[in-house]
Amino acid sequence: MDYKTKPTTRLELRKLANAFDILADTKDSLYKPVVELLDKIPDIMPFVHYEIVDDNAFEINVPARGYFEPDGNYTIEIKEYVYNGAIQGNGACRGFIMHEIFHPFLYRLGFVPLYERSFKDGELHPYESVEWQVKAITGEYMMNYDQTKDLSKDEIIKQCGVSKVFAKKRKKY
Template sequence: MPEYIVEPKSRKALRQLADMLRNKLGLSGELWIPIVELLDVLAEVFEDFSYEIVPDSDLSPGIHAETDVHTGHITIKESVYERACDGEGRDRMTIAHEIGHYFTLCFCGFKLHRNFRRQKVKPFYDPEWQAKCFAGEFMVSSQLTSCMSPEEIAKFCGVSLDAATYQAKHRN
C-alpha cells in the first residue's frame, strides 16, 4: 500500500513533463539520455536538487536508490551508480525513476497527502506509478521511437528489453 497519495497525473501529463525537461536540458533530439551526467546538471540547474552515492550497505538489500520527497535528496547505491555508468539499462532506469520522484513530488509540488487509511489507490494517484511512468517517458521518447521495435529501443535508448517493450506498448 503506498504511504502517500499524489494528485492524479495521467501518462499524457507525465509525457509532457518529460518532454519539457528534455527540452530544457537540450536533449529533445537525443535517443540516449546521459542519465548519470544529468545528476550533476540537475544539481546545478535546480537549487533544491541534490544526490549522493552511498556504500551498498547503507540501504536495505531490496532498495536500489531512494528519494527524500521533502528535501529532494536522492541517495543511490554505489553498485547501481557504477552499473549505470557502464550503460546498464536497469540501473539507468533506477536513476531516472528517482529523478521522476523529484520532478513529480518535489519540484512540481504535486500535492502529497499521507495515506493514513492505507487505502488502495488508483495508479494515477500512486507516486510509484508516477515515477515509473515519468522515467519510462523520459528515457524513451515516444516521438523519436515511434517506428522502433523494442529491441531497437533497448539498444538506442539504453534501457532494458522489458522497459523497451513496455514503452512500445504504451506509446500511443
C-alpha cells in the same frame, strides 16, 4: 509503499517529460546521459543533490532512494553498484537513477502526497499513485514517444539504453 497524489494521465506526464528534456538540454539525444545528468541536476533543481553510498547502506532490494531534508533540500542516495552499472550502460541502473530524479521534479510541480497513509501495490488507481507517475514519466523521458513509436523492443533497448522491462512497457503504451 506508495502514496496517493493528484491524478494525472500518461499524456500529461509525456508533456512533462518533454519539458524536462528541454530543461536538461537532452532533447536531441535519444540515449539520455543519465550519469552526466546527475551533475546537471542542481542547474535544473537547485534543491536536489546526490550521494553515492555503500551497497549495504540500506535495504538490499532498494537500489536508490530519495528524501527531503528538514531544510527543504532533496537528497538522492544511489548505491555504488547502481551508479557503476549506469556508467557501464546497464538499462535498469540508468532507470533507477532517473526514477529518483523524477520524484522531486514531480513533487515541485504539485504531485505531492495528499495524505500520509501509505498504500500497498495495487490499492491505488495508477493515475493517482506517486510511484506509477514517477515510473511513467521516467519511461516517457528515457524513451521519447515520438522518437520510439516505430522502433522494435530491441531497437529501443539498444538506442535508448533501457531495460527489457522498460522497452516492453513502451511498446504497450
